[in-house]
Amino acid sequence: MENLELMKIANKVRQGIIISTHAAKSGHPGGSMSAADIFTYLYFEEMNVNPENPKDPDRDRFSLSKGHTAPGLYSALALKGFFPFEDLITLRHLGSYLQGHPDMKSTPGVDMTTGSLGQGISAAVGMALAGKMDKKDYRVYTLLGDGELEEGQVWEASMYAGFKKLDNLCVIVDNNGLQIDGRIEDVCSPFPIDKKFEAFNFHVINADAHDFDSLRAAFKEARETKGMPTAIICKSVKGKGVSFMENQAGWHGVAPNDEQKEAALEELKKAGEVLCQM
Amino acid sequence: MSDVKKIATRQAYGEALAELGEEFPNLVVMDADLAASTKTAMFGKKFPERFFDAGIAEANMVSMAAGLATTGKTVFASSFAMFATGRAYEQIRNSVGYPKLNVKIAATHGGISVGEDGATHQCIEDVALMRNIPGMVVCVPSDYVEAKAAVRAAIEHEGPVFLRFGRSNVPVINDREDYKFELGKGIVLKEGTDVTIIGTGICVDSVIQAEKMLAEDGINAQIVNIHTIKPIDEELIETCALKTKKIVTVEEHSVIGGLGSAVCDVVCRRCPVPVMKIGVQDVFGTSGSCDVLMHYYRLDAQGVYEQVKEFLGK
Numbered sequence: 001m002e003n004l005e006l007m008k009i010a011n012k013v014r015q016g017i018i019i020s021t022h023a024a025k026s027g028h029p030g031g032s033m034s035a036a037d038i039f040t041y042l043y044f045e046e047m048n049v050n051p052e053n054p055k056d057p058d059r060d061r062f063s064l065s066k067g068h069t070a071p072g073l074y075s076a077l078a079l080k081g082f083f084p085f086e087d088l089i090t091l092r093h094l095g096s097y098l099q100g101h102p103d104m105k106s107t108p109g110v111d112m113t114t115g116s117l118g119q120g121i122s123a124a125v126g127m128a129l130a131g132k133m134d135k136k137d138y139r140v141y142t143l144l145g146d147g148e149l150e151e152g153q154v155w156e157a158s159m160y161a162g163f164k165k166l167d168n169l170c171v172i173v174d175n176n177g178l179q180i181d182g183r184i185e186d187v188c189s190p191f192p193i194d195k196k197f198e199a200f201n202f203h204v205i206n207a208d209a210h211d212f213d214s215l216r217a218a219f220k221e222a223r224e225t226k227g228m229p230t231a232i233i234c235k236s237v238k239g240k241g242v243s244f245m246e247n248q249a250g251w252h253g254v255a256p257n258d259e260q261k262e263a264a265l266e267e268l269k270k271a272g273e274v275l276c277q278m
Numbered sequence: 279m280s281d282v283k284k285i286a287t288r289q290a291y292g293e294a295l296a297e298l299g300e301e302f303p304n305l306v307v308m309d310a311d312l313a314a315s316t317k318t319a320m321f322g323k324k325f326p327e328r329f330f331d332a333g334i335a336e337a338n339m340v341s342m343a344a345g346l347a348t349t350g351k352t353v354f355a356s357s358f359a360m361f362a363t364g365r366a367y368e369q370i371r372n373s374v375g376y377p378k379l380n381v382k383i384a385a386t387h388g389g390i391s392v393g394e395d396g397a398t399h400q401c402i403e404d405v406a407l408m409r410n411i412p413g414m415v416v417c418v419p420s421d422y423v424e425a426k427a428a429v430r431a432a433i434e435h436e437g438p439v440f441l442r443f444g445r446s447n448v449p450v451i452n453d454r455e456d457y458k459f460e461l462g463k464g465i466v467l468k469e470g471t472d473v474t475i476i477g478t479g480i481c482v483d484s485v486i487q488a489e490k491m492l493a494e495d496g497i498n499a500q501i502v503n504i505h506t507i508k509p510i511d512e513e514l515i516e517t518c519a520l521k522t523k524k525i526v527t528v529e530e531h532s533v534i535g536g537l538g539s540a541v542c543d544v545v546c547r548r549c550p551v552p553v554m555k556i557g558v559q560d561v562f563g564t565s566g567s568c569d570v571l572m573h574y575y576r577l578d579a580q581g582v583y584e585q586v587k588e589f590l591g592k
Contacts, residue, residue: 063345104348104377112348113377119341119369126345129330133306134349153369156338 001045003212004278009079010040011272014241015265016075016088022261024092027100030251031145032072034176034209034236039076041215042141051081054108060138061127063112065120065154066145066174067101068253074098074107082109117145118153121171125161128169128229139223143172147179149190155200161229162201169229170222171202174209176238178249197231209236242267283422284447287480288386290425291443292317295354299325302433306351308343310336315445316356316386336366343381344373352380352433358392359385359401359442367407374438375411382432383408388418388442389530390558390575391480393568400563406535408440409508415439415461416508418529418537420482423452424505427459435461446568448480464511470500473590474518474525475582478504478537481528481556484572487579492586499586507537512544519549526554526586530577533557554589556582 013036021027043049047060064073071091078085083097090096097106101115111127114120124142131138148154161169173193181187190196194204203225207218215234222230238252239245242264245256256264299305299321311334313319322329332339336357343355356362362385363370374381385404392400408416415435419425425443432439464476468489477485482503489499500522504511519525525545527538538555545553558575572578576585 057349061348112345113373116368116372118337119344119373122338122341122369123345123348123373125338126342127348128345129342130346130349130351133327153337153341156332156335157342160332160335160338160342 004275006040006044006212008272008275009044010037011241011268011275012079013040013072013075015268016078016085017071018242018256018261018264018268020071020074020088020091021255023089024255026092026255027071028068028253029071029255030178030238030245030248031066031174031176032069033240033242033245034238035069035072035143035174036241037210037212037215038143038172038174038234039072041212041219043076043080045216046219047141048138049109051109054082058136058138061111061124061140063120063124063127063140063142064102064114065124065142066117066148067115067120070100070102073102073110077109080109117148118151121154122157124169125157125166128161128166129164131168132166139168139170141170141172143174146173146175146177146184146190146193147187149173149193150188158197158200158202165227166229167226170219171197171229171231173231173233174236175233176236178238178247178252180249180252182249193233201228202231203228205230205232207232207234209234210240241271282449284449285422286445286447287419287422287425287443288317288445290422291384291386291429291441292320294426294429295321296324298430298433299328302352304350304352305433306330306346306353308332308339308353308355310334310339310357310361312357318354318356336361337369340366340369340381340383341373344377344379347379347381352382354382354384356384356386358399359388359404360399363404363407363440364401371411375414378413378437380436382439382441384441384443386443387445389444389479390563390571391444391446391530391568393446393571394565396565397562402530402532402558402563403535404442405507405531405537406539409535409540411438413437414508415506417461417506418442418479419505420477420479420503421448421451423450423457424459428505431459431461442479444480449483451483451486459505462506462509462511464514465503466514467501467503468499470498471522472498473586474500474502474522475528475586476502476504476525476537476541477528478507479530481530481577484577484579484582485528488582488586491579491583495587495592497590497592504537507540510540510544512548515541515544516548519545519551523551524589525551526556526589528556528577528582530572531557533559554585556585
């Protein structure tokens with residue numbers, strides 16, 4: 001798929017994030033927006049998944065270790081055809097199949113139940129182990145927040161993945177630099193992130209989370225890397241795509257109100273129109 | 279009694295896994311650097327391609343087990359009860375319990391019968407922790423025979439199961455023709471009318487021995503083995519309560535949240551009668567040999583006998 005097409009989809013993913021978190025009156029738009037291009041690339045270019053057969057045993061798997069950014073995942077899954085985009089407004093409502101954090105039992109296309117930080121990467125390692133054991137060709141992807149790297153379990157999982165040389169595993173870090181209590185380097189700095197993963201026997205690639213050429217090159221290199229897992233450290237902007245949300249830790253776990261939703265959608269739609277004229 | 283065969287339930291666990299590996303090709307076993315002690319090494323030796331030692335990282339082990347289970351594997355994850363259910367509690371709750379994945383938390387070294395290692399390694403909260411997780415089956419086998427049967431039943435049950443095994447050698451008490459294991463079904467070992475004594479795990483043997491001492495004093499006790507604490511056999515407990523009007527529970531676990539609490543939950547709702555909970559009385563464990571500790575915490579036959587007498591006011 002051309003970069004322009006991916007950019008158009010990512011723009012819609014971001015609109016879905018605004019629409020759904022506004023309707024829920026809660027949720028995590030900031031980290032969903034920073035990961036919107038990653039979700040888009042994974043589901044529309046990288047991963048072998050089929051909305052008609054979401055449980056295909058040979059499919060690629062995705063475990064959203066930063067589970068609070070479910071609105072971004074749901075938006076991408078809806079656009080891919082796993083369920084209707086209109087249902088995004090049921091996010092976090094009683095009876096909805098779109099739970100506050102990903103629930104593999106209720107949402108088509110969700111491969112793992114996540115939300116408690118650090119556990120999603122371990123589950124991904126388990127899936128990758130299974131793939132090796134069963135001699136399957138599928139790949140396993142997992143997306144972590146940079147604040148999430150403070151969880152010890154991330155490094156237990158990484159140690160095991162590196163040790164087991166799981167080259168069917170791709171760990172992606174959404175490095176937007178912000179966590180709830182502020183800048184990651186002010187709270188409990190995980191830097192240097194790349195050197196840490198290298199030390200855990202990963203092949204490490206640094207990429208720009210908002211540049212599809214950069215993502216394309218990174219995921220291609222990850223696929224071609226044999227004998228070790230890959231970590232792609234994606235430098236990103238929290239709240240990316242809506243000017244007043246960008247780089248604000250305050251937008252980690254707060255939903256836009258009516259006015260903010262309209263302003264955000266207007267900005268995104270304008271950006272989308274520009275893309276359509278290109 | 280010196281001729282009674284004594285085997286640890288963890289030994290049964292290891293043997294059962296190794297025996298069942300052939301029959302169940304989707305069986306995968308994980309451990310956290312305690313394979314020699316939990317006996318999962320027996321499976322690992324026979325089926326190395328289906329055995330994963332996660333190293334000393336219980337949280338990661340449990341979540342990896344969940345990931346493996348998403349692909350259709352039946353995964354046993356083992357460590358000592360303290361680390362399996364204590365350290366990795368939240369992983370069991372969120373990665374296994376909530377998505378109802380087919381992972382069996384098979385913990386050895388449960389209870390104070392661990393012995394000399396002392397309080398840090400004597401988990402007396404595991405049943406309480408696991409019982410709180412919706413959909414989790416909780417099973418505490420009483421001996422070698424029951425432990426083996428429980429492993430098969432856990433494999434055949436689709437969904438999360440917690441199995442508790444012990445470190446120490448304990449008498450084989452279920453080695454008889456008519457023994458039948460069914461998850462969720464208690465076993466009446468002797469009918470009686472004065473009091474019902476319900477045991478679980480290795481305390482079932484204490485109950486059997488205590489009953490004989492009570493009988494000599496003219497007390498006719500009904501004795502029951504509850505191996506499955508969740509889902510518990512409510513009908514049987516109600517029947518016992520209506521029949522004997524008094525219940526005693528015996529477990530090498532805290533009296534908060536274990537078998538005693540589970541029995542009280544049923545009795546309070548269905549058939550209120552007095553219940554005495556024999557167990558570890560809201561204190562930590564301590565170092566000592568298994569037998570010495572069972573006596574110290576009044577969980578041996580003598581301790582059960584005395585406490586039942588106190589309860590009956592005799």
